[in-house]
Amino acid sequence: MHDRAPRSRLATHSVDNQPLPPRDRDLLALDRPLREALAREAPAWVTRRLAPLGTAVGSREFQALGEEANRHSPELRQFDRYGRRLDEVSYHPAYHQLMHLAFDHGWHTVAWEEEQRGGHQAHVAALYLLTQAEPGFCCPVTMTHAAVPALRHEPNVYKAWCSRLQAWDYDPRAVPAWEKPAVTLGMAMTEKQGGSDVRANTTQAVRDEGGYRLTGHKWFCSAPMSDAFLTLAQTDDGLGCFLVPRFAPDGERNAIELQRLKDKCGNRANASAEIEYCGAWAEAIGSPDRGIANILEMVQQTRLDAATAPAGMMRQALLEAWLHVRERHAFGRRLAEQPLMRRVIADLALEAEASLALAMRTARAYDTPHVPHELALARLLPALAKYWHNKRGPGFMAEAMECLGGIGYVEETPLARLYREAPVNSIWEGSGNVICLDVLRILGRHPECIDAFRAELATARGHSNHYDQSLAQLDTLLHRPKDEIEANARWLTQRMAQCLQAAILLRHAPEAVAQTFCRSRLGHDASPVYGVLPFNAPLDAILSRIVP
Template identity: 80%
Template sequence: MTDHAPRHDLATHEVLNQPAPPRDLDLLALDRPLREALAREAPAWVAPRIESLARAVGSVAVQTLGEEANRHPPQPRLFDRHGRRLDEVTYHPAYHALMHLACDNGWHAVAWEQEHQGGHQAHIAALYLLTQAEPGFCCPITMTHAAIPALRREPELHAQWRSRVLAWDYDPRAVPAWEKSAVTLGMAMTEKQGGSDVRANTTRAVQEGDGYRLTGHKWFCSAPMSDAFLTLARTEAGLGCFLVPRFTPEGERNAIELQRLKDKCGNRANASAEIEYRGAWAQAVGDPGRGIATILEMVQQTRLDAATAPAGMMRQALLEAWRHVRERHAFGRRLGEQPLMRRVIADLALEVEASLMLSMRAARAFDTPGDEREHALTRLLPALGKYWHNKRGPGFMAEAMECLGGIGYVEETPLARLYREAPVNSIWEGSGNVICLDVLRVMARHPESIEALRAELLLAQGACRQFDAAVTELEDLIHRPAEALEANARWLTQRMAQCLQASLLLRHAPTEIAETFCRSRLGDGVSPVYGVLPDDAPLDAILARIAD
């Protein structure tokens, strides 16, 4: 909420040289790169639908909801007053209000309601904005959205759950799914002994009639109040994928026992639990023994969201820093007029625009049916974006925090929360090394994905000397022996992502801005620190795109 007429003339001093209090913002009207991306990548219906969301997320009221949801994290409610098991989690009303904002407007459903008609572009643009309200609650939105491709592997289950999964509604009650108009779905894969190595999972599934009974544990189960979970368990045929509902067909609470909630560094509005299956009833999804392939249908979607969330968070941090330096004076001038600060802010703005471009390009690939090259890109682009955007995020948040100084380090601004949140999307859905190994796997099993990336890069060939040199270097790297590739998989993944970002900027951004990106990311003597740009960088042009 906006504080009304705070006193600035205090007994001992006058409060001066501070930015104005937060006000309502139209985040689409302010974000020229987003408007351009929607006009370029998405059908005409997407931007008008996004407009109301952009105004809502930019309002002081919704920003306050994000603060409150983090200030009052979820709490476990394992038993009722008489000692009977509930295995529930209670959330602050602010969290539920944010869930209503997303679900009541169908942002978890739009990719499938408008499949191959811009639905993924709409979903990604919405996630980019919703993350600027509060990133944690986007976790159940992402998982509910991403569950549809996995459920399609089991047509009967898909038909049973689809209408409630895609309903424009949010019902947080702990009751059987058939008593609700809308449901959310979650995912639980990792176990203590294996982490990302899910082939080490020991949870067992034993067939019982038309279903299975699962016994074992899951080490990380986010959004534990979901109405059902896609999970992995071992069968005689190997790892299988299963749907575990919160309630059995008889209306009884399923044997999913919540052990505790994780005390996380960030992502505090979103609950993450340790759970045990104690003979929990489940239904098989997909072919027996093909559980990893089935659940990867979901992971492919969640990874694209995990690539987009850091772009949204970086955008929010950039706006906070830009607003501060434009209104704050130091050493006789506005901070935003000082050469060093201008370079820092401009460099941050370049990073946001490049990250948004890559995510929106990946979304278009998902929305282009019947095109083999686009389908090939869906295998590769989410991994590239997830790896590189999240590697850039934590340093970005630290730099934005420095722009504010001490006030940026306290919890009253969003920057402390964003700083703590920044690592999470790099960790879940496969940490950095796992993603890089997946890129190598795609190269080996689906060489058409590398051909599709090569074709995308060549569209900008000849536009910039540094870009051409980087693409040549990337080609040499791709053709190294397998042993050398694995050792250099991080550099390979980084260079693929950066070259793709550069290609998109060279084709779609103002020339001087694209060239500045290439020279500061792909040229000689590149600094890992934000704010080191070429002497002739077009700072005015870059800064003008931040909030026009």
């Protein structure tokens, strides 16, 4: 990449009143809310370890790699030139370089290397930063990380795979796992007829010498070039969880046929496939009648990542919009000085900071399971954060895109890519209705979760009238009949997430941020449209936090 500036004087005109070309940025140093959240929630080593990553993901090199990986989608290679099955996916070199950035520095395994010592906070903060290089490649990072708790249910399987799962390396070769220093894991659960209702799965698992043979179809398989997949299949004892490697124990390619790659709205750098198990060899993970419970160990981890990714995308979009409006002039002054634009950007900044704060607070709960209060929060908070952050994401990206005007809508800026990407984390690992019903399930089965949640909210009581009134509303709904609560599960989940965001901000953020958040999200005049803030909102104080 050359450093020479492009020509600004063209044949018929000069290029002026445009932001400067992109430059290297340190995305950790620029992000005051992230640095404050790390100082508050995580041990000091986490920030030190993240420092090189913040520099890398903000560099022109890795920003360009993200664009290239998204522009050149993966391609399916079903057969070799002679007609033998390959069932491989070919990725652009930029994708592999991004994978090296994550895996060669251990961000897929830091949560388990430093378990209960800040590891989950390090993982979540790293994912938040990695997302700002390119969200799609983070999918295999997340799944490789998240597979560990599920595999622990089968000690022999975990022992065979753990060293390669924890290796700081990325090896893209399609060879048996025992020939590689490091591996990645994927997931294949969904089937056509069932969707989120995995109990309706029809894939069959039959005992075979040393394992099982799986036969059936999976409608979505994430990261199909992974070295193994966690999957669900029916056994004589019920729905079981299985690990299906790409290569069978005899070294031959396992009978996993890639039928096609999905042509997705976004998430272009990452491949998603339909696959067919044609008697594929697999190993059981845990009891054959506990498949859902075992796979949920993985889903609980992926949901936190699916709640964190939109926070990272919000931050990237916010930074892009703010740097643009500070340099662009219209109607005689900078866009950043225009009253309406200032309100829009300030409102986006509030949302981004609140989302990050909730993601980091949830990560701390994951890292302290020995404390009953934190264990209860760890059961509940991922669902709240996943639902609400993703509901706010698409509108956020659209508003940030609008701040740039026409050039925000073209693929040369990251905002079009972020807008296409925004819905995906809301859909996978449980779409909106599924997540809201899961919140009700958690509250019903684990009453200690609502006690912990109320205790967490009580720490900020008395700091905002709007906040206190929202707590009373929440308490009223939680005492309504069960069928009425279910019908209003979306409102309940939204308000629980917003109240928890507000509680964190009231306790830890500057008053200008916390009070404006409460007034604009919990007050009587709350609007679903970004940019509608109280008339006397302290915009200068809010905007000053976007960049130092």
